[in-house]
Amino acid sequence: MSGHAEQHSDKLRAALYVVATPIGNLKDITLRALEVLRSVDVVYAEDTRTSATxxxxxxxxxxxxxLHEHNEARATQEVLRELEAGRAVALISDAGTPAISDPGALVVAAAREAGHRIVPVPGPNAAIAALSVSGISGPFLFVGFLPAKASARRKLLEGWRSAPYALVFYEAPHRVAECVEDLLAVYGPGRTLTIARxxxxxxxxxxxxxxGEAPAWLAEDANRLRGEFVLIVSPAAADADATRIEGERVLKLLREALPLKDAARLAAAITGARKNELYELGLRDQAE
Structure with missing residues (x-):
């Protein structure tokens, strides 16, 4: 792309500017973001105390x-009035890019519906930063925060068991150990986990x-449970063959001491392979 989406001037055109801000280091802000934040008429922030700093x-x-999750509907109407009056408005979150696992989508949709300009001012994003140092390439699915309840969390995770792309989650410190245990239970020990903190x-x-090693690694040091987390699980396709082969190996060992049904159940729990597939494999072996 060439040229400039916005001409440099003391007075910006009336629009809603969706501005990414640092996720931790205050130096990680773009020159354009600083210019926009100086030039708009008003900045709507998720937490005014954090943004004031x-x-x-x-x-x-x-x-x-x-503008936060508890007042977004009311604040959206305020933003629309500002835009209708010809003012330039910036939207920022506590950290990173607004409307990405943060408030903002409602006001963006409403401003667009009302015919106002929406201008992205890109910058820091925790998910992209974590992916860049994970060593995982190819497509990914950004999930964000999972449900707080274990049953709802596992139900969602089950739906992505065979997804051929990396899965990217956000998690809070008080729930990260529980979340990792659920990831292990659903996806098995063979997939790779990136823990970015x-x-x-x-x-x-x-x-x-x-x-399979992640829960023990987290438990070794209480400091590893502090802070904000990005968790990335490697794609299913990359590990499917290895998981299946390991499941078959463990099944054969367990079959020496257990009935097929019990052996298939335990082999699936140990390796992450599919229980039904292991059971059918055992039946075929018996028939031969």
Whole structure:
């Protein structure tokens, strides 16, 4: 693409500017984002206290108002009135890109429906940052935060068991160990898990290991459970053959001591292979 979406000027055209902000390190903000935040008439922020720190750090004195999950419907109407009055409005979240596992989608949709311009001002995003250091290539599915309840979480995870792309999740510190246990239970030990914690911050860490080793690694050090997490599970297709082969190997060992039904169930639990496929394999072996 060539040229500039916005001409540099003291007064921006009336529009809703969706501005990405740092996910931890205050230096990770683009020059264009700073220019927009200085030039708009008002900035709507998820948490005005957090955003005030960012703006003050860069010497920006633009008026701040709140737009968060609890007031998004009401604040959306305020934003529409600002736009209708010909003002330039910026939308930011606490960290990263607005409307990506954060408030913002409602106001963007409403502004577009009302005929106003929507201008993306791209920048930091935790999911993309984590993917860039995971070593995983190819397509991915961004899920964001999973449900808090274990039953709902596992039900969603089951639906992506055979997905041929990497799965990207956000998770909070108080739930990350439970979430990883569910990932292991649903996807088995053979898939690769990237645990990206506190990206761009002082205690940033990125650990890559087989999913079967992840719970023990987290439990070794309480500090590994602190901070905000991005979890990336490798694609099913990359590991399907290895999981199937390991399942068949374990099944043969267990068949020496257990009935086929029990052996298939345990082999599936141990390796992540499909129980029904192992059971059918055992039946074929018996028939031969």
């Amino acid at each position: 960012l703006l003050a750090h860069h010497g920006i004195r633009t008026s701040l108002r709140s 506190e990206l761009t911050k002082l205690y940033e860490s990125v650990h890559v290991c087989p999913l």
